[in-house]
Amino acid sequence: MIIGLIVVWRPLTIQAADQPLRKAGAVALERTQALRKREAAVRAQEAALKVKEKQLTAMKADIDKRIARLTKMQKDFEARLAAGMAEYKAVKNKNFKKLIKIYSAMSPTKLAPLLNTMSDLETTRVLRAMKTDLAAKIIAKLNQAKAVAVSKRLGMLGSK
Incomplete structure (x- = not known):
């Protein structure tokens, strides 16, 4: 009977020792499955990121083309x-020279009243474009306030 006890006793000991191993194996299996799920999720996210990256690269290329076109x-x-x-200034200058020729052909007595109605800046510009002796005769015919203001602008009188 001693032999029978040992045989019966031994299988009970193996089963009792197997219990924690089975639990540990089940836990390890669950962890492995969870890790595989996470790896699959990470791979899916990486794939989605690659797709987004390609889209962004294409958008950047399109934007760069548009910027280049707009810059051109x-x-x-x-x-x-x-x-x-340049053409406008040339035409304006040509027209101004024609106007100066016309004004230069007028007598100072007839031109002075016309210049009196213009701004000091315009009058100064006209007189500056004329020959000095003609400008002097015209300034003499301007009203006194206009003559002083234009003379200051022409640099003929010191300004305070």
Whole structure:
């Protein structure tokens, strides 16, 4: 009977020792499954991020193209504007010279009343474009306040 006890006793001991191992194995299996789920989720997020990155790269390329096109348009516009301004100034200068010729042909007595109605700045500009002897005759015919103001602007009198 001693042999029978040992045989019966031994399987009960193995089963009792197996219990914590089974629990540990089940816990390890659950953790492994949880880690696999997390890895799958991380891979899915990485894939989504790669898709977003490709989209952003494409958008950046499109924006860069648009910026380049707009920069070129701006440079073209500025060049045309500069050319237009140069042409405008040339025409304006040509017209101003014609006007000075007309004013120079007028007598100081007839021109002075016209200049009296203009601003001091405009009158100064007209007189500055004329020959000095003619400008002097015209200034003499201007009303006194206008003559003083224009003379100051022309630098003929010191200003205080």
